[in-house]
Amino acid sequence: MKKIQGIGVSGGIAIGSACLIRQAALSYSKESSLTQVAEKSRLNKAIADYTESTKAAAANLRTRVGDHDAAILEGHLLMLNDPCLRGEIDDMLAKGATAEHAAAAVLESYIIVFTASEDDLTRQRAADVRDIKNALLALLQEKSTAALTLPENAILVTEELTPSMLAALTDSPPTGILTAKGSITSHAAILAGTMGIPAVFSAEGGIGQITDGTVVILNGSSGEVILSPDESTLQTHTSRAAAEREVRAALASFADKPTLSADGKAFCLFCNIGTPAEASLVKASGGEGIGLMRSEFLFMDRTSPPDEEEQYEAYKSAAEAIEGKPLIIRTLDIGGDKAIPSLGIEHEENPFLGHRAIRYCLSHEALFKTQLRAILRASKHGDVRIMLPLIISPSEIRAVKALLEACREELSLDPIPLGIMIETPAAVLTADILAREADFFSIGTNDLTQYVLTADRGNRAAAALYDPFHPAVLRAIRHVIHAAKSAKIPVAMCGEAAADPRMIPLLMAMGLDEFSTSPSKTLACRAEIAKWSLPDATALLERVMAAERVEEVRDILQN
Ligand code: PEP
Ligand code: MG
Numbered sequence: 001m002k003k004i005q006g007i008g009v010s011g012g013i014a015i016g017s018a019c020l021i022r023q024a025a026l027s028y029s030k031e032s033s034l035t036q037v038a039e040k041s042r043l044n045k046a047i048a049d050y051t052e053s054t055k056a057a058a059a060n061l062r063t064r065v066g067d068h069d070a071a072i073l074e075g076h077l078l079m080l081n082d083p084c085l086r087g088e089i090d091d092m093l094a095k096g097a098t099a100e101h102a103a104a105a106v107l108e109s110y111i112i113v114f115t116a117s118e119d120d121l122t123r124q125r126a127a128d129v130r131d132i133k134n135a136l137l138a139l140l141q142e143k144s145t146a147a148l149t150l151p152e153n154a155i156l157v158t159e160e161l162t163p164s165m166l167a168a169l170t171d172s173p174p175t176g177i178l179t180a181k182g183s184i185t186s187h188a189a190i191l192a193g194t195m196g197i198p199a200v201f202s203a204e205g206g207i208g209q210i211t212d213g214t215v216v217i218l219n220g221s222s223g224e225v226i227l228s229p230d231e232s233t234l235q236t237h238t239s240r241a242a243a244e245r246e247v248r249a250a251l252a253s254f255a256d257k258p259t260l261s262a263d264g265k266a267f268c269l270f271c272n273i274g275t276p277a278e279a280s281l282v283k284a285s286g287g288e289g290i291g292l293m294r295s296e297f298l299f300m301d302r303t304s305p306p307d308e309e310e311q312y313e314a315y316k317s318a319a320e321a322i323e324g325k326p327l328i329i330r331t332l333d334i335g336g337d338k339a340i341p342s343l344g345i346e347h348e349e350n351p352f353l354g355h356r357a358i359r360y361c362l363s364h365e366a367l368f369k370t371q372l373r374a375i376l377r378a379s380k381h382g383d384v385r386i387m388l389p390l391i392i393s394p395s396e397i398r399a400v401k402a403l404l405e406a407c408r409e410e411l412s413l414d415p416i417p418l419g420i421m422i423e424t425p426a427a428v429l430t431a432d433i434l435a436r437e438a439d440f441f442s443i444g445t446n447d448l449t450q451y452v453l454t455a456d457r458g459n460r461a462a463a464a465l466y467d468p469f470h471p472a473v474l475r476a477i478r479h480v481i482h483a484a485k486s487a488k489i490p491v492a493m494c495g496e497a498a499a500d501p502r503m504i505p506l507l508m509a510m511g512l513d514e515f516s517t518s519p520s521k522t523l524a525c526r527a528e529i530a531k532w533s534l535p536d537a538t539a540l541l542e543r544v545m546a547a548e549r550v551e552e553v554r555d556i557l558q559n
Helices: 036-064 067-080 083-094 099-116 120-140 163-167 187-194 231-252 276-284 295-299 308-321 357-363 365-381 394-411 425-429 445-453 471-487 504-510 519-531 534-546 550-558
Strands: 002-005 007-010 013-021 154-158 176-179 199-201 215-219 224-227 268-273 290-294 326-330 383-388 418-422 441-443 491-493 514-517
Touching (some): 007 187, 036 099, 036 163, 067 120, 099 120, 120 163, 154 215, 231 519, 268 519, 276 290, 276 308, 290 514, 295 308, 308 326, 308 365, 357 394, 365 383, 383 394, 394 418, 418 425, 425 445, 441 471, 445 471, 504 534, 514 519
Parallel strands (some): 013 154, 326 383, 441 491
Antiparallel strands (some): 002 224, 013 215
């Protein structure tokens, strides 16, 4: 038995026999002995075959998984038909290159450019170009791997998974996927997630020891992989996987249902996402919209902030991926535990109490306006709304409104809803005042809990104190919901507590309108809401609110 570690990119436990897929070794000469016309016609035939098989694979994906996933493959065709790229290939053919060499050299130059990008998403596009290159070379050498059939219970083990490889496997999908390369933001990872296949990527150095038939256990959440497990490890994981499958099957029945309490009251159930790529998970996970897009992820891991165009493309792609459902984009929430080196935030003694989030944005007007303009432009592609983090005063909202108005006039665009996060004690206590300026509230319990209890959310030593079930936090939440109801504006919760099954009936009884959770928790949240009638939830809430200590609250909820 041996353990290796990779990155969990698609959750769930998978157990099966390894099935290795190696990229066929292709060799070709660089200089052609044929005429340029003959080479061009070989290339055109390969491109036509590739286009046909890609369109068929996209149609297959569209019926089985969804529009957005099919669009990933159709994107390959757009890339291949790019006039500039095709012109470069033609130039090489004119100089006497073989079709193989011309296609490989030009596509490789794009792979190098994409790989060198500072932006993670752009870097991942290198894998898409590699996918196109390999497919074209295989077609030119008549070594197409189009129809892949795997045995049952196969764990697909490969160097790098490509979207077309997965698309070719929709008829005999693997039980799990293990690769040496690839990241969580790659298209292949997104596809594996929507197809519900547990997957671990980037188990570099470990997969060389695997041969066809090796028994593999992989955990797509933790990234842990066990090779040739002993009997007792196999049994433990087999029963865990079976229990997980049962829960998933039960939850799957909630996928296309509305979010209703046991006595028929409707709630909204949205998802929290970081990258635009995650937007494609929302529909598949049963979400009715995006309640929080943490835009700061676009600014991380790079040396300069994204410009307006790049942000616009990112917001637009999220809006399009959820097909007209609400998309709430939170403006840049940096500082605290979210460091963004490229923005040069000065070292602070108390970063959580410092120059973070809306405070930073309002003092960096050019940077903030770039984001507001990008969001406004993206609003033409869906139901886009703006949300402001860390608000403590109505003057902050008014200042944003003035900037937003200026951007709107520059762009001649319609107004869009402007809501705020309620995550500071000041916002809780003045919720009635803030409600006059905001179109909606979303309660951020991750921060609210730390500020109400003065217990740093990231400090292990304070972890025992950090508890959203503390009577002070529960009273804060109830107060905010009442204020929103009195002002007749919708109120959501996008902090982690919204997905906690013990918190859900309390929030239902308090009158929360919308729950926003990570996509992996959406169905469980809907199932929990369906368990409770409003009178039962209210009776529980009354008992909980009568408790004086957090331990009492937990005891009541435990029973
Ligand atoms: C929150 O504070 O509850 C929240 C949702 O925002 P973040 O976790 O990004 O600070
Ligand atoms: Mg927060």
